[in-house]
Amino acid sequence: MQTMTIIEDERLLGSELKRRFEREGWQVTLSETLADARHLIIDLGLTPTVVLSDMNLPDGNGLDFLEEVREAGVLGEWIFLSGYGTRRDIERAAELGALDFLAKPIDYHKLDLTIAAGARGARARQRIADSTETEARKFAPEAFIGTSPAAARVRAMLGQLAQVPISSVLLSGETGTGKGLAAKILHYSGPRSDGPFVDVNCAAFPKDLLESQLFGHESGAFTGARSRHRGLLEQADGGTLFLDEIGEMDLGLQSKLLKALEDQRFRRVGGEREIEVDVQLVAASNRDLRDLAAQERFRSDLYHRISVFEIPLPSLRERKEDIEPLVHALIRDFNAQAGKQVRTVPEAVWGALHAYHWPGNVRELRNVIERCVLLSSGAELPAEWLGLAQAAAPDPAATQAAGDWIRLPLDGSMALDEMDRFIIRTALERHDYNVMATARALGTTRETLRYRIQKYGLSAAEHRR
Numbered sequence: 001m002q003t004m005t006i007i008e009d010e011r012l013l014g015s016e017l018k019r020r021f022e023r024e025g026w027q028v029t030l031s032e033t034l035a036d037a038r039h040l041i042i043d044l045g046l047t048p049t050v051v052l053s054d055m056n057l058p059d060g061n062g063l064d065f066l067e068e069v070r071e072a073g074v075l076g077e078w079i080f081l082s083g084y085g086t087r088r089d090i091e092r093a094a095e096l097g098a099l100d101f102l103a104k105p106i107d108y109h110k111l112d113l114t115i116a117a118g119a120r121g122a123r124a125r126q127r128i129a130d131s132t133e134t135e136a137r138k139f140a141p142e143a144f145i146g147t148s149p150a151a152a153r154v155r156a157m158l159g160q161l162a163q164v165p166i167s168s169v170l171l172s173g174e175t176g177t178g179k180g181l182a183a184k185i186l187h188y189s190g191p192r193s194d195g196p197f198v199d200v201n202c203a204a205f206p207k208d209l210l211e212s213q214l215f216g217h218e219s220g221a222f223t224g225a226r227s228r229h230r231g232l233l234e235q236a237d238g239g240t241l242f243l244d245e246i247g248e249m250d251l252g253l254q255s256k257l258l259k260a261l262e263d264q265r266f267r268r269v270g271g272e273r274e275i276e277v278d279v280q281l282v283a284a285s286n287r288d289l290r291d292l293a294a295q296e297r298f299r300s301d302l303y304h305r306i307s308v309f310e311i312p313l314p315s316l317r318e319r320k321e322d323i324e325p326l327v328h329a330l331i332r333d334f335n336a337q338a339g340k341q342v343r344t345v346p347e348a349v350w351g352a353l354h355a356y357h358w359p360g361n362v363r364e365l366r367n368v369i370e371r372c373v374l375l376s377s378g379a380e381l382p383a384e385w386l387g388l389a390q391a392a393a394p395d396p397a398a399t400q401a402a403g404d405w406i407r408l409p410l411d412g413s414m415a416l417d418e419m420d421r422f423i424i425r426t427a428l429e430r431h432d433y434n435v436m437a438t439a440r441a442l443g444t445t446r447e448t449l450r451y452r453i454q455k456y457g458l459s460a461a462e463h464r465r
């Protein structure tokens with residue numbers, strides 16, 4: 001139900017307004033003094049959708065009270081009713097975010113329209129606040145699950161760094177260790193949670209496209225740039241830009257990024273005007289950036305700039321005690337999503353989960369548990385769908401790879417990701433680890449292939465000739 005607080009010391013007018021809006025379905029409280037309104041709104045935490053307030057009350061000024069209420073963080077649309085408001089009062093009301101300033105005697109038609117607009121605005125704001133709150137709850141540091149000392153360290157660092165205004169954080173770790181999750185925790189549990197969270201995978205774009213994605217472009221900046229485009233840096237203004245796989249970024253683009261980070265301003269591609277932004281950067285890499293910098297394959301000045309605060313995310317095989325809490329949380333999630341009833345995990349399954357080396361880390365664990373829960377038919381997590389042995393090394397009898405063909409089992413023993421990995425590895429072997437030729441054979445781009453090679457730890461770089 002919509003709630004309204006009326007602050008009015010003219011008793012007759014106050015009761016008339018109260019009756020009128022109660023008839024229209026509002027839940028109304030009436031205060032004749034600011035002290036009473038303060039008690040309701042600040043002390044008791046009443047959160048009215050709309051406040052109709054007189055300006056001059058026996059114990060103070062309505063504008064001062066609005067300022068006090070805003071400082072206490074209370075939202076709500078504020079409408080002033082006043083017999084005589086000076087220009088300065090009207091300006092101050094606007095500065096404090098009041099919705100309107102209506103003169104007495106009241107024009108009820110106008111008041112109804114203003115209140116309807118206020119209620120609409122309040123509902124929209126509430127929806128946004130609710131969704132931000134849900135994200136904030138979903139991405140609190142506790143969302144990084146694990147009872148190991150290493151997981152506790154990550155949670156503590158995320159909690160600490162989220163609270164301070166820092167311009168960049170580096171998340172390092174193997175694929176699937178939770179870098180994306182950590183980036184969201186930094187954003188949604190910090191002071192920027194109301195701002196945008198924009199993420200981009202640097203490995204997914206060729207160089208020129210990544211530049212215009214990040215910095216935007218003016219119309220006609222290059223062939224195909226028909227209209228002006230606001231880049232991701234601009235879109236992330238007031239929030240966080242998450243640059244995944246930053247190690248894949250071209251060196252020239254890295255220096256442009258470094259300059260933009262240092263100045264907090266940049267130009268769109270083909271643009272003259274400098275655009276100012278306030279962006280926090282969270283960068284992630286599953287490659288050792290220090291190593292890449294030593295080999296001059298990553299700019300060391302950019303590395304130093306982004307690695308002031310680095311959170312290394314441990315692999316799952318280094319903290320196997322976390323498998324248990326992760327499995328319980330994942331079962332809970334997938335039970336709820338799929339309406340399943342898995343309650344117990346047989347000892348043999350725990351044994352297999354602990355024995356496995358988890359090259360794809362938590363992402364791989366998540367896929368395995370998802371498959372088992374979805375295919376379950378009772379209270380026990382079924383062991384038959386684990387498919388862990390195949391994940392380590394696909395069964396040569398089940399998979400056949402010869403000539404231009406690959407044969408894969410479609411009996412649930414291999415997950416889609418495992419098939420993807422197997423196809424890429426086989427194609428790489430057949431093309432002597434030549435990335436260009438392999439990409440052509442798979443009908444994909446070099447960038448996409450490189451990304452998958454990284455993701456699956458196929459380390460073509462060591463073999464590339």
Ligand SMILES: Nc1ncnc2c1ncn2[C@@H]1O[C@H](COP(=O)(O)OP(=O)(O)OP(=O)(O)O)[C@@H](O)[C@H]1O
Pocket residue numbers: 143144145146173174175176177178179180181182244286326362363366455
């Ligand atoms: N400690 C954790 N607690 C709960 N969920 C986790 C944890 N670590 C990872 N996950 C989940 O595992 C999945 C993979 O994690 P995420 O995408 O964050 O990994 P990543 O390190 O960014 O991988 P990549 O380098 O391949 O992009 C996500 O669904 C994420 O929510």
